[in-house]
Amino acid sequence: MSSSAENDPTVTVTERSKDKHEDGDKEQGGGGGGFIEKVKDFIHDIGEKIEEAVGFGKPTADVCGIHIPHISLHRADLVVDVLIKNPNPVPIPLVDIDYLIDSDGRKLVSGLIPDAGTIHAHGQETVKIPVSLVFDDIKSTYKDIQPGSIIPYLVRVVLLVDVPIIGRIKIPIQKDGEIPVPYKPDVDVEKIKFHHFSFEETTATLHLKLENKNDFDLGLNLLEYEMWLGDDSIASAELTQTAKIEKQGITRMQGKGTGYTIKGKIDVDTPFGNMKLPISKEGGTTRIKKDDDDDDDDDN
Secondary structure, three states: OHHHHHHOHHHHHHHHHHHHHHHHHHHHHOOOOOHHHHHHHHHHHHHHHHHHHHOOOOOEEEEEEEEEEEEOOOEEEEEEEEEEEOOOOOOEEEEEEEEEEEEOOEEEEEEEEEEEEEEOOOOEEEEEEEEEEEHHHHHHHOOOOOOOOEEEEEEEEEEEEEEOOOEEEEEEEEEEEEEEOOOOOEEEEEEEEEEEEOOOOEEEEEEEEEEOOOOOOEEEEEEEEEEEEOOEEEEEEEEOOOEEEOOOOEEEEEEEOOOOEEEEEEEEEEOOEEEEEEEEEOOOOOEEEEOOOOOHHHHO
């Protein structure tokens, strides 16, 4: 019987088939590397090779700059420059831009810009995001933010782009910085020294005091003012004398004119850009002098 079993090919074939089946079960079941895993690896490799051959990939973005083209007592206009690079051989649409500016975790402003344009194939574009901060809204919402202070901010931007083959993806980016909440400088007329007084013409020298209550320096470029005596405007002048008014500091200037009420504006440079700020003083008191009066204060 044993010899006939050894010579029977049917038994041999059945045993080999069983061995192969068992081997396949071991490959599929136990430790990875089975048929299904090999198919997955094959598809993954083919996908990567197709992506490499066609040249599709995820775009990149970065905040390359933040500018403050306008700032006043009431608001600050910011422009956030976002540089987007497209490595693909076809243009990709920039579907949406979602932005948020906060300060110490508190939202200052947010918004959405739809249909923001197209990034050229194998190219790069600088997308400009305009943002306005209204200081009255910020100060009314957060009582601890006072005029004259400098507050930190964080710009968070999320770009939604539509990439062929890959699909829609989100690109989050952010950048921090500082922005001032300006305070109007105080102006006062310390004294008026008359040189000539008549019905036709009156000339005098005004000794002006400007006080900077901001936490940043002001580089004075221009001072324009007009003087009133009661309801009558009696004089106006423009000074291009430059001066530096240090933060929480005072500077003194001299100008021609006469009067009791003064209103005008100053043009100043700051670490955050150029500003034009109003100045005013109503009902102020000052000393009035004549040319022949002796006073040590003339050196001011």
